Amino acid sequence: MSAESSFTPDLRRSNFRNWLSLAGAIIALGSFFAFLLLVALDVFAREGNPYLGILTYLVAPFFLFLGMAFIFGGWWLRRRQVRRAGPGGGPSLAIDLSLARHRRYLGLFVAGAIVFLFLTAFNSYKTYHFTESVVFCGQVCHTVMEPEFTTYQRGAHARVSCADCHIGSGAEWYVKAKISGTYQVYATLMDKYERPIKTPIRNLRPAQETCERCHWPEKFTGNLDRTYEHFLSDRDNQPYSVRLLMHVGGGQTGQGGPFGGIHWHMSVAHRVEYFATDEKRQQIPWVRISETAGGPARVYRTEDFKGDPPADANRVMDCMDCHNRPAHVYKSANDAVEQALALGRISAKLPAIKRVAVDALTKDYGSTPEANAAIADILQAKYSTVAAADLAPTIETVRTIYAQNFFPLMKADWRVYPDNIGHKDWPGCFRCHDDKHRSEAGLLIKASDCTTCHTILAQGNAEEITRLVPSGLKFDHPGGEIPEGLICNDCHNGRNQ
Numbered sequence: 001m002s003a004e005s006s007f008t009p010d011l012r013r014s015n016f017r018n019w020l021s022l023a024g025a026i027i028a029l030g031s032f033f034a035f036l037l038l039v040a041l042d043v044f045a046r047e048g049n050p051y052l053g054i055l056t057y058l059v060a061p062f063f064l065f066l067g068m069a070f071i072f073g074g075w076w077l078r079r080r081q082v083r084r085a086g087p088g089g090g091p092s093l094a095i096d097l098s099l100a101r102h103r104r105y106l107g108l109f110v111a112g113a114i115v116f117l118f119l120t121a122f123n124s125y126k127t128y129h130f131t132e133s134v135v136f137c138g139q140v141c142h143t144v145m146e147p148e149f150t151t152y153q154r155g156a157h158a159r160v161s162c163a164d165c166h167i168g169s170g171a172e173w174y175v176k177a178k179i180s181g182t183y184q185v186y187a188t189l190m191d192k193y194e195r196p197i198k199t200p201i202r203n204l205r206p207a208q209e210t211c212e213r214c215h216w217p218e219k220f221t222g223n224l225d226r227t228y229e230h231f232l233s234d235r236d237n238q239p240y241s242v243r244l245l246m247h248v249g250g251g252q253t254g255q256g257g258p259f260g261g262i263h264w265h266m267s268v269a270h271r272v273e274y275f276a277t278d279e280k281r282q283q284i285p286w287v288r289i290s291e292t293a294g295g296p297a298r299v300y301r302t303e304d305f306k307g308d309p310p311a312d313a314n315r316v317m318d319c320m321d322c323h324n325r326p327a328h329v330y331k332s333a334n335d336a337v338e339q340a341l342a343l344g345r346i347s348a349k350l351p352a353i354k355r356v357a358v359d360a361l362t363k364d365y366g367s368t369p370e371a372n373a374a375i376a377d378i379l380q381a382k383y384s385t386v387a388a389a390d391l392a393p394t395i396e397t398v399r400t401i402y403a404q405n406f407f408p409l410m411k412a413d414w415r416v417y418p419d420n421i422g423h424k425d426w427p428g429c430f431r432c433h434d435d436k437h438r439s440e441a442g443l444l445i446k447a448s449d450c451t452t453c454h455t456i457l458a459q460g461n462a463e464e465i466t467r468l469v470p471s472g473l474k475f476d477h478p479g480g481e482i483p484e485g486l487i488c489n490d491c492h493n494g495r496n497q
Contacts, residue, residue: 024070
């Protein structure tokens with residue numbers, strides 16, 4: 001290809017004969033091809049990907065319009081050149097197929113265009129799959145989601161993709177997620193997101209449409225054997241463990257027998273509804289239980305709640321009302337340090353190390369590097385007589401606990417995200433089981449004692465925990481008897497034990 005000075009252009013068409021317009025045409029053609037491919041993926045994909053909409057309707061059109069801008073930009077520049085050159089219009093891009101050099105250049109250009117279109121299609125397809133990946137959700141697009149991504153990697157659902165739980169299948173939730181995802185991109189770019197990120201359960205799909213695709217509730221029956229290893233906050237870091245059977249219960253429909261245990265709340269034989277006055281659903285003044293076989297519903301209210309809540313404000317209880325942190329668990333300072341002590345990653349020989357480590361973790365820091373430096377200073381000052389080599393593993397472990405569970409830039413840790421499974425550091429079960437919800441007939445939702453949901457098989461120190469009592473033990477609280485009216489989280493707050 002060359003500029004032929006003897007070539008006289010047709011001014012109505014030849015202004016597009018320039019390299020810039022030609023390059024723009026290739027970009028526009030490639031982006032239009034990618035747009036059609038992405039639309040096909042969007043329509044025929046088995047499950048929707050909300051970020052595919054961003055690629056299809058934002059990114060691909062952007063490059064299409066960019067190519068069009070090149071085309072008309074080249075036309076405008078060529079038009080100015082023609083006007084300045086006067087009659088004849090100056091040199092124009094010309095292709096003479098009788099010349100071997102022109103044929104060679106044209107062949108290379110066509111081959112390059114084909115390769116460009118192929119790469120456009122291939123990269124569009126790979127990008128589509130990349131937007132479904134955990135890496136994209138947690139690291140590339142959502143750097144703001146570092147706390148969620150970090151806790152997700154250590155969670156029980158680390159092999160389940162983000163979209164499987166947060167979106168699932170079906171057109172309705174796909175469209176909702178697409179709209180939400182577009183706003184999230186805007187919020188991230190414009191720094192409009194909240195710190196910490198809110199996690200409203202109301203935005204999640206019902207558990208029956210997501211969780212129960214893998215977790216079949218009829219199969220979760222019987223008891224689970226659990227051992228909880230604790231350490232007291234004394235000078236000797238005295239171990240105190242509890243081994244128990246957790247009465248998960250449940251039952252299989254069609255086989256008769258009562259549906260009991262903790263999973264009684266999800267029985268198909270009845271429907272549990274409740275009304276919460278706060279966004280985090282920690283204050284529940286009203287509960288209604290309806291039998292699916294018919295009969296009157298039982299309504300329970302706290303003393304200060306009168307009447308009934310708005311019908312559209314009620315929530316039907318499902319898995320997420322207890323298992324509200326299934327994939328993003330922020331360990332409390334107390335629990336994380338106890339786990340490290342049980343695994344030997346923190347030396348229990350260091351006097352009062354549990355209390356010291358928890359205090360170091362729960363101070364206010366501006367960033368993780370600042371926390372790392374402060375944690376080392378605190379522990380080195382406290383244990384100045386301990387050899388540096390012996391103290392180093394403990395310092396590193398406490399730093400790791402901080403990095404995995406505390407995110408000062410996002411103001412995120414266990415204190416801002418209630419965990420309703422259980423009842424130690426948050427009310428959990430005691431949101432309703434508190435002896436304060438009463439029906440008109442005078443019936444109470446009773447505050448469960450330790451043996452209602454558990455059978456304590458053994459408790460105490462390393463020797464006592466090996467002596468099992470199948471019939472169960474009364475819980476022996478290491479700090480003495482629990483005063484009447486107190487519940488666990490009145491004292492336990494994730495800082496102490």
